[in-house]
Amino acid sequence: MKITRNGAVTALPGCSGGGPLVSHLDRFATFLASEGYAATTVHVKCTLVAELSLWLKRHKVPLAKLDDQGLQQFHVGRRRRGVAQRGDVATTQQLLTFLRGIGCARVVSPPIDRSAVGKLTRDFEQFLRSERGLSPSTLINYLPIVRRFLTERFPGKTLRVAQLCPQDLHHFILGQVQRVSRTYAKLTVTALRSFLRFLLQRGAINTNLAAAVPGVAHWRLSHLPKSLPPEQVERLLEFCDRDTPVGQRDYAILLLLARLGLRAGEVVEMNLEDLDWEAGEILVRGKGQRLARLPLPREVGAALAHYLRHVRPMCSTRRVFIRSRAPQHGFASPVAVCDVVRRALQRAGLNPEFKGAHLLRHSLATELLRRGASLDEIGQLLRHQQPTTTQIYAKVDIVALRRIAPPWPGSAS
Template sequence: MRLGIILWSPIAGEFARVTRRQTMSERNGVGGAWATSSCAGPLSIHIEGFATFLGRQGYALSTVKTKLQLLVALSGWLQRRKMLVTDLDEERLGLFLARHRRRGTRRGDERTGWQLLLCLRGLGCIPTPPETIDDTALGQVERDFARFLYSERGLKPATVENYQRTVRRFLMHRFRREEPRLDELRLHDIHRFILERVRHVRRSYAKLMVTALRSFLRFLHQRGAITVDLAAAVPAVANWRLSHLPLSLTSDQVERLLTCCDRSTLTGQRDFAILLFLSRLGLRAGEVVAMTLDDFDWQAGEFVVHGKGDRAERLPLPRDVGSALVHYLRYARPPCQTRRVFVRIRAPRCGFSGSAAICDVVRRALARAGFDPAFKGAHLLRHSLATNMLRKGASLDEIGQLLRHVQTDTTQIYAKVDIRALRGIAQPWPGGM
């Protein structure tokens, strides 16, 4: 290949066992070990099911024992009040925990209670609570705006949530706890909110905030809630495109970052594989989080990346990345039910909740290697890959292909780091040196 990527071609049968591993509870018999535990009350018949539920999440036997003690106490509390399992919900759990704390609570009791509710709902023993609806005037405005964004703008749920968060902050800033009187909105209200918020956020986030406000004001104008189109007068945030150099590490620094992983530990083996995906293929943090076991075609040496805009693209699997991934899957990935590739080493064993967890992996690696760049997120390795490829002679088209840029203009920023090429087109300073 022109990019010099060597494919990994393992035997597909080697990995069939990864997807057929038994859960921790099935191997160690966690549920059966507690079936005979003494427990009175309506929850007594669920002690084995809850123990199995916890075992599947990777909790140690000692931790399961501690959590089951809370179930026993809760079951007795329900029995004394002549309540059934179906009477248990968030409110009654809160009452029990408040009383339980007076007698001396253990760390994690509240989390155990929520896990028990989740387990019982999964078994169909207690009903799922109805969705909480904010019936205030502010809540109604937010719901109407969300429907507008979904139906007329076609935005994704994450974007709608971000827009709603900005709108709620704006309306709370303008009306405090009073009922929002949208017809009283004026341009100086918007300016005051923007000037106050931009002091505390990055310029890129400030631009998104302004975009959300403009969308909200257009929505209000279309619905007749305001008579003047205030969106047209919302000021832009200065954040010029290509105004900065992409921060990056050199090739030697990237290799040092990788070698500083303690691969004698399970966490180190997982983090090493994650860092290879980031540094060799330039994946985004969210793309690593979303990766599943079903995305890999081991015989072809390829895998599917779920990128921006719900796009799914196939990429080759380099040899060193494939080797590290295989080692992690066979020896370091804990038994769990999720299909996510990268999971928590400690219980509860599940996939990462978001991109921040991948950025934390990079931050810890930078600290171990003794590096202190201004930007420490996962995107640092994506920038480093592109920059080092350019310095080794790759074209911008090749870099854009690997990074999966939809528009070629997105790759142009890396042209600024090619100092040797820029010297050839630089004009002499007027008047000489």
């Protein structure tokens, strides 16, 4: 096989037998090259596609009918012959997505749940999306909880939500809290309350059952925010390997977290048009789809400019930060940003109890408070919607707290 600089296939041994995929090999190879795959990887993937093409020809499967079931049969045969390789399934799925994108393979819609539970869940999803304006990640969290509740309450029965009572809610929540984390238990309560308000609004229930949903004990200000002292934050940045492209990208990410207190999801969602170089501002896409503009510090702007000019690959996505490995897309989730922080902590020899991206957000707020910033100013920088959210940082000033704390009964005066 010979591949040109742009990844096009000019010759592929073993493809003389043809098959319905032969005419698409060159275009698929060019697509893979545009996604950042190395020429050797493109060769391996296209060789597999050529084999699939011959398989389709032998089994008289037209390209328009190629689907996931057909790919599964192809891989079963390869495993039986002992020639299957790691990554083969991913390659054929990538091919199928590519073929559907150019209209050469049918797009199979996911099966629709026609049950009463499925219909009510879809109505609730539409309500959250259109009337509440909630993000897709919130929908992913809420909908399985509501579906589980309805399935457990009406197992194989007619869905009669008008019969719901507080005991049903208590029974479900008590069962949940015994097997999930406290954070997920709180999410369960929030999702149920939202669902019950939806039912009340559409007239499916006559009583505000949301008020009957018990809360989960998780005191808002019961802990100290986890943070790093300033010298450790600087050590974290100093040990970032800025001699490598990945290190230069990670350095820009860490500065956004440490100097502006951005959340991991806000870094992931950042687009090229969000950087206003003339005004020296950055548009932050925050929680609840709220937008905010923050000044872009010189240090952060310099790191971003260097990354964009010298490191970021040319690709179709508008996301600022791109994966280091092919396919060259934006980060899939905030977990990738948390991984950047964890790797940086390990390089710097730091081992705090909490290692997520929020560690640097807490560290920034804590240091600002120690420098004399007010809670209102910290809340504005962190874009808190409620003043009570910022109050947790009042607890980090231990010296001031000791001055106002009453003496322990029986202690020496």
